[in-house]
């Protein structure tokens with residue numbers, strides 16, 4: 123049995139959920155909010171972050187490591203391209219998603235607009251939000267726009283690169299932001315394509331209640347904001 127510790131609206135927890143759904147695995151989600159964790163959390167998550175997975179008693183932290191392990195256990199359908207260069211590209215875009223898009227853009231926006239007011243009961247830092255939106259995000263989105271050569275980021279099929287990047291774009295949209303179709307037409311179309319993926323769509327459906335309870339904007343899914 124696979125248990126995923128985290129919350130489905132977390133960018134990195136969603137990566138593991140989509141991977142599990144893509145592979146048709148049975149799993150359950152044990153809710154953990156990293157800012158208000160259970161008493162034994164440090165023993166499960168050495169970094170304190172979500173997600174953590176318990177795979178038949180084998181406990182692993184970090185979404186990239188968990189997804190790689192799940193792919194080793196259940197190779198079909200794959201989430202990594204077979205071709206060596208495409209594999210490296212997929213790993214690169216996964217790294218860029220977590221290390222740059224999340225760290226420099228999505229985390230700061232989500233922290234300031236959702237976690238601070240909703241969980242920490244602190245005011246949103248509007249200046250920090252403006253800096254991210256005006257000075258940081260455009261270059262990152264432009265990089266993705268330029269890097270997108272076809273329908274997917276690596277190997278001509280959906281891979282961990284797409285799961286990781288699109289998961290970040292979901293939270294960007296949850297905050298009420300959009301990918302400007304005039305500036306980033308390929309990326310905007312790509313995001314719609316990801317939303318129509320069966321596993322990705324099922325993951326978003328399964329987090330509906332959590333997203334609504336956090337008053338996140340699901341308008342991009344065709345639901346009135």
Ligand SMILES: N[C@@H](CCC(=O)N[C@@H](CS)C(=O)NCC(=O)O)C(=O)O
Nearest residue numbers: 132133134156171172173184185186
């Ligand atoms: N490299 C980690 C990053 C995990 C991560 O940053 N998780 C966020 C939620 S999406 C978190 O736990 N944030 C709380 C914190 O930074 O303390 C992974 O891929 O699992």
